[in-house]
Amino acid sequence: MATEALTRTTATRTGLELALQAVTSADGFTFPNDGKTFLYVVNDAGALALVFTIQKTLDGQSATRTSTVTASENWILGPWPVELYNDSDGLVTCTPDADLAAGVAVFSG
Numbered sequence: 001m002a003t004e005a006l007t008r009t010t011a012t013r014t015g016l017e018l019a020l021q022a023v024t025s026a027d028g029f030t031f032p033n034d035g036k037t038f039l040y041v042v043n044d045a046g047a048l049a050l051v052f053t054i055q056k057t058l059d060g061q062s063a064t065r066t067s068t069v070t071a072s073e074n075w076i077l078g079p080w081p082v083e084l085y086n087d088s089d090g091l092v093t094c095t096p097d098a099d100l101a102a103g104v105a106v107f108s109g
Helices: none
Strands: 008-010 021-023 029-032 037-042 048-058 061-069 074-077 091-096 100-108
Touching: 029 037, 029 100, 037 048, 061 074
Parallel strands: 008 100
Antiparallel strands: 021 100, 029 091, 037 074, 037 100, 048 061, 048 091
16 A cells, blocks of 8 residues: 555634544545644553654664554644655655554644
8 A cells, every 4th residue: 555645734723623534544644734733632442653764874873763642542743843854845754553443633823
């Protein structure tokens, strides 16, 4: 399967209704990042590890950042500094260790 591309919505003072997007790709997902972007994760199952690719290397070594979302909880992760997390297309890459059938939403404010 290919990496899934998520869409980002923008929060305003009048509010934002988050539209959850299911992620079922074992190859992970990407989302556009403006440095003020957040990822809302709805986790209806067991603990879930989300592995984010850091685009910078240190001493020639690549790096990742892992966030573990507790079972049956909803979390907001971010923001993502563009100089660390954005690839050449302005996207953040995340690989979950399980399907996110309950859903995620990407927003910035």
